[in-house]
Amino acid sequence: MELLSGLLGRMSLDYLPTEPATIGAAVGMPLGALGVAAALTYFKKWGWLWNNWLTSLDAKKIGVMYIVVALIMLFRGLFDALMLRLQTAVAVNGASGPFDTDTFQQVFTAHGTIMIFFVAMGLMFGLINVVMPLMIGARDMAFPWLNSVSFWLFVAGMILNNVALIFGGFSPGGWLGYPPLTGLEYNPGPGVDYWIWSLQIAGLGSLFSGINFIVTILKKRAQGMTLMKMPIFPWSVLVTSVLIALAFPILTATLALLSLDRLMGMHFFTSDMGGNPMMYINLIWAWGHPEVYILVLPAFGIFSEVVPTFARKALFGYKTMVAALVAIMFFSFIVWQHHFFTMGAGANVNAFFGIMTMIIAIPTGVKIFNWLFTMYKGKIWFTAPMVWFLAFVVTFTLGGVTGVMMAVPALDFQVHNSLFLVAHFHNTIIGGVVFGFLAGITYWFPKVFGFRLYDAMGRWSAYLWQIGFILAFMPLYILGLMGAVRRLDHYSDPTWQPFFIVSGIGVLVILAGTTMLVAQVAYSIWKRKELVDTNGDPWDGRTIEWSVPSPAPHFNFASTLKVTQRDDWWYKKQAGKHLTPPPPSAYKDVWLPKNSASGLLVGAGAGMFGFAAIWHMWWLLVVALVFVVAVVIRRTYDTNSEFMIPAKELMQEDLLVYKRRNA
Amino acid sequence: MRANHKLAVGIGIVALLAGLFWWLIAGAQIDVLAPKGVIAQQQKTLFIFTIALSAIVVVPVFILLAMFAYKYRDTNPKHKGYDPEWKENSKLEAVWWGIPIVIIGILAGVTWYTSHSLDPYREIESKHASIPVQVVALQWKWLFLYPEQGVATLNYVVMPKDVPVTFSLTADAPMSAFWIPALGSQIYNMNGMTSKLNLMATELGEYRGYSTNINGRGYADMSFTANVVGRDDFYSWAEGVTTSSSIAGINENIFNALKTPSVEKSAITYKLTDPELYNHIVGSYMPHMMHDEPEDATMDAMHMEGHH
Numbered sequence: 001m002e003l004l005s006g007l008l009g010r011m012s013l014d015y016l017p018t019e020p021a022t023i024g025a026a027v028g029m030p031l032g033a034l035g036v037a038a039a040l041t042y043f044k045k046w047g048w049l050w051n052n053w054l055t056s057l058d059a060k061k062i063g064v065m066y067i068v069v070a071l072i073m074l075f076r077g078l079f080d081a082l083m084l085r086l087q088t089a090v091a092v093n094g095a096s097g098p099f100d101t102d103t104f105q106q107v108f109t110a111h112g113t114i115m116i117f118f119v120a121m122g123l124m125f126g127l128i129n130v131v132m133p134l135m136i137g138a139r140d141m142a143f144p145w146l147n148s149v150s151f152w153l154f155v156a157g158m159i160l161n162n163v164a165l166i167f168g169g170f171s172p173g174g175w176l177g178y179p180p181l182t183g184l185e186y187n188p189g190p191g192v193d194y195w196i197w198s199l200q201i202a203g204l205g206s207l208f209s210g211i212n213f214i215v216t217i218l219k220k221r222a223q224g225m226t227l228m229k230m231p232i233f234p235w236s237v238l239v240t241s242v243l244i245a246l247a248f249p250i251l252t253a254t255l256a257l258l259s260l261d262r263l264m265g266m267h268f269f270t271s272d273m274g275g276n277p278m279m280y281i282n283l284i285w286a287w288g289h290p291e292v293y294i295l296v297l298p299a300f301g302i303f304s305e306v307v308p309t310f311a312r313k314a315l316f317g318y319k320t321m322v323a324a325l326v327a328i329m330f331f332s333f334i335v336w337q338h339h340f341f342t343m344g345a346g347a348n349v350n351a352f353f354g355i356m357t358m359i360i361a362i363p364t365g366v367k368i369f370n371w372l373f374t375m376y377k378g379k380i381w382f383t384a385p386m387v388w389f390l391a392f393v394v395t396f397t398l399g400g401v402t403g404v405m406m407a408v409p410a411l412d413f414q415v416h417n418s419l420f421l422v423a424h425f426h427n428t429i430i431g432g433v434v435f436g437f438l439a440g441i442t443y444w445f446p447k448v449f450g451f452r453l454y455d456a457m458g459r460w461s462a463y464l465w466q467i468g469f470i471l472a473f474m475p476l477y478i479l480g481l482m483g484a485v486r487r488l489d490h491y492s493d494p495t496w497q498p499f500f501i502v503s504g505i506g507v508l509v510i511l512a513g514t515t516m517l518v519a520q521v522a523y524s525i526w527k528r529k530e531l532v533d534t535n536g537d538p539w540d541g542r543t544i545e546w547s548v549p550s551p552a553p554h555f556n557f558a559s560t561l562k563v564t565q566r567d568d569w570w571y572k573k574q575a576g577k578h579l580t581p582p583p584p585s586a587y588k589d590v591w592l593p594k595n596s597a598s599g600l601l602v603g604a605g606a607g608m609f610g611f612a613a614i615w616h617m618w619w620l621l622v623v624a625l626v627f628v629v630a631v632v633i634r635r636t637y638d639t640n641s642e643f644m645i646p647a648k649e650l651m652q653e654d655l656l657v658y659k660r661r662n663a
Numbered sequence: 664m665r666a667n668h669k670l671a672v673g674i675g676i677v678a679l680l681a682g683l684f685w686w687l688i689a690g691a692q693i694d695v696l697a698p699k700g701v702i703a704q705q706q707k708t709l710f711i712f713t714i715a716l717s718a719i720v721v722v723p724v725f726i727l728l729a730m731f732a733y734k735y736r737d738t739n740p741k742h743k744g745y746d747p748e749w750k751e752n753s754k755l756e757a758v759w760w761g762i763p764i765v766i767i768g769i770l771a772g773v774t775w776y777t778s779h780s781l782d783p784y785r786e787i788e789s790k791h792a793s794i795p796v797q798v799v800a801l802q803w804k805w806l807f808l809y810p811e812q813g814v815a816t817l818n819y820v821v822m823p824k825d826v827p828v829t830f831s832l833t834a835d836a837p838m839s840a841f842w843i844p845a846l847g848s849q850i851y852n853m854n855g856m857t858s859k860l861n862l863m864a865t866e867l868g869e870y871r872g873y874s875t876n877i878n879g880r881g882y883a884d885m886s887f888t889a890n891v892v893g894r895d896d897f898y899s900w901a902e903g904v905t906t907s908s909s910i911a912g913i914n915e916n917i918f919n920a921l922k923t924p925s926v927e928k929s930a931i932t933y934k935l936t937d938p939e940l941y942n943h944i945v946g947s948y949m950p951h952m953m954h955d956e957p958e959d960a961t962m963d964a965m966h967m968e969g970h971h
Binding site for chain 1: 693709710727728732755771849881886
């Protein structure tokens with residue numbers, strides 16, 4: 001018996017799910033995974049999956065895997081949202097909703113955590129991986145293997161987050177898990193530990209990615225591409241990555257301190273023995289606020305590519321756009337206290353942070369005007385990415401207004417932690433981040449897969465999302481002003497109910513919009529011959545990623561690229577230079593990283609480590625740690641990690657591209 | 664669909680949504696916008712002011728967006744003025760740097776001023792002295808202590824109209840937050856420390872109060888009533904409690920029972936015989952108190968039990 005408890009830590013059968021909803025998920029998720037595995041076996045696709053995807057160090061493939069995982073998680077997060085709104089549509093005045101309080105609290109924690117860490121971050125890292133190297137004329141990331149490690153740490157965190165549903169339950173403490181509620185005293189069970197370790201592991205991956213992106217952008221740009229000739233999307237990635245590199249260590253340290261409190265009975269954030277939960281709240285938001293900008297800046301970058309391309313006109317005010325990005329980066333680090341004006345700081349402190357917060361509205365507003373004046377005197381082609389842009393301006397601007405309102409501390413005291421706040425941040429995150437990334441996916445899809453997405457369905461998805469958003473969140477603003485606070489699993493005032501029902505209908509419309517996206521992909525695969533991208537430049541693009549064929553080859557660029565100006569590809573086309581191939585001397589042997597399974601193994605080891613820490617299986621913790629270190633050390637001795645594509649081969653392939661272009 | 668048809672469909676959807684929200688809002692009781700206290704009243708004014716100020720930028724953005732999208736669409740048969748190289752104009756840019764800077768400048772001034780004038784810690788000026796009320800957030804109930812009146816209440820608070828009240832807030836529970844939307848401003852309740860909130864009601868009535876910060880399973884049931892009565896009624900109510908023979912005094916046993924996590928919706932009245940009760944609750948989290956005062960050891964032992 002003692003041996004068993006030594007082996008299994010604190011596991012017991014009591015932790016199996018008991019609620020119908022969680023039992024359903026606990027049975028459904030493994031069945032789904034089994035179904036996929038069976039299909040892979042039946043179609044003999046395991047080798048293809050392993051060699052072409054899972055072990056690939058090609059940034060574009062890693063990027064696609066990020067996006068696939070993130071889209072699956074988007075459905076998980078949306079179903080969570082649906083559960084929340086189903087509950088609040090019913091559970092009024094003593095009527096019980098479909099879920100008990102424990103389930104409800106775990107679901108809103110999971111919804112927030114999944115949507116931020118595994119959807120928004122996943123889509124962002126995915127898009128960056130797919131196009132950032134292509135846009136700066138690089139063949140790969142600076143550290144391709146580290147990139148794969150980042151991805152697998154992301155996956156390990158995602159899996160831990162979902163395993164909680166099957167065994168042990170998730171944290172009921174909200175997406176940022178304030179102690180003392182998440183401390184040992186009030187929540188000793190494994191739920192909070194699942195939350196900690198899924199974020200800790202995914203967060204480490206994010207930090208590695210941030211560093212990787214910075215080095216890639218600073219060291220691997222094409223010849224002639226000075227920083228001020230670089231497109232805005234890579235600029236936004238650079239700025240975001242600086243934020244990641246500075247902010248994520250704070251998250252790692254904060255979660256580490258909280259887990260020391262929980263695993264070793266320390267007192268960093270307890271209320272007694274000299275601990276101080278206010279310290280946690282400061283630290284978590286010192287990461288959390290930059291995190292919001294980490295997500296939204298790349299979305300700004302995407303629109304800075306989408307709008308000029310479809311307006312067929314140079315971006316208005318390039319230098320201002322760069323300056324605005326850098327200004328936002330700077331200010332995003334000195335506003336974190338606005339998340340807790342109500343914690344009792346003095347008037348001077350509150351006023352300072354409030355004013356810093358509203359200052360961010362200035363560069364953000366300038367960016368919006370610059371996009372608008374990019375449309376001015378343009379010839380706008382209203383594809384799905386442009387419809388996403390219109391929805392973005394409408395939604396994000398409204399979110400900006402409520403943001404500026406909440407930046408006034410005296411006003412925040414009346415709306416903080418109410419549904420007004422919930423509506424506000426969905427207004428900016430859905431309007432900014434989600435709409436931006438969906439525009440980006442539609443825009444760059446042909447570059448990766450060689451065919452466009454069927455546009456009408458993309459536009460319909462944008463309309464549904466926009467209408468669904470209004471239905472789901474405008475009622476929440478009013479509810480907040482009526483006194484409805486966030487995270488209520490039931491309430492007593494029947495006049496709130498119609499608002500909650502309309503909001504629930506809004507979630508259904510958003511779900512329909514998301515289903516439309518999936519249908520769009522399926523339909524486009526079916527019609528891929530008609531939607532094929534023959535010349536690699538389906539939108540008559542401006543930046544150099546459109547100069548290579550679609551799907552982009554593993555090596556990205558056949559010849560050594562020389563960039564002379566912004567929108568280099570557009571002006572090359574204007575001058576007719578895109579028709580003459582470069583001289584043979586421009587083709588050099590190219591070395592690319594070979595496939596490697598060791599990134600996947602590091603992710604597996606890290607996941608095991610987290611699982612062991614959650615369940616107090618100390619032997620497994622040690623085994624997992626030793627395993628990860630061993631894999632990393634072995635990789636460092638792997639001298640045969642690259643393969644070469646000879647210049648001749650590249651030239652032959654490239655000449656075919658030029659031949660097609662001239663035909 | 665032709666552009667005109669699309670426009671008609673768009674306007675139709677917008678009208679439908681507007682109608683829906685009109686129907687929802689009509690008759691709804693919106694506490695924050697129907698203030699019953701001096702602080703909430705000023706916050707409502709601030710609310711409307713910031714919306715109006717933001718509109719100076721937001722309305723032009725929406726108009727320009729609609730105009731440019733309509734006029735410069737490539738399907739516009741009367742399209743003209745395409746100029747792919749028009750990409751810089753420092754005068755125009757100065758306008759949209761300048762106007763937001765002025766607006767945010769004004770708002771920054773207002774922010775500085777109201778952060779002080781509406782600071783929850785600032786006592787409200789009145790011809791009447793402020794009444795101190797101590798608030799303890801528990802899992803999942805609200806305990807109110809009136810040290811001057813010798814009264815304690817559970818899940819309801821009585822306030823005299825037009826008399827300022829100074830709330831001292833703490834918790835013997837995970838972080839909670841105290842909010843009466845009709846009266847204004849919320850503030851966190853935290854273990855082992857006191858935060859302050861000054862409010863003054865200006866209308867008689869019963870208003871709802873909430874905990875806005877999640878503090879465990881019973882969080883949704885953690886609401887209370889703020890009962891605003893006339894000044895004389897307030898004092899006679901307090902005297903009625905202290906002289907009543909059927910109302911028990913709150914003691915450590917009762918308090919320990921209250922702080923055991925449970926949902927408790929009933930409103931209960933106690934006598935407050937120990938004016939130091941609040942200080943003991945706050946002090947129970949402080950290390951030096953544990954050594955100095957043996958009676959706190961029981962409270963501390965209760966906390967430690969949670970660890971196993």
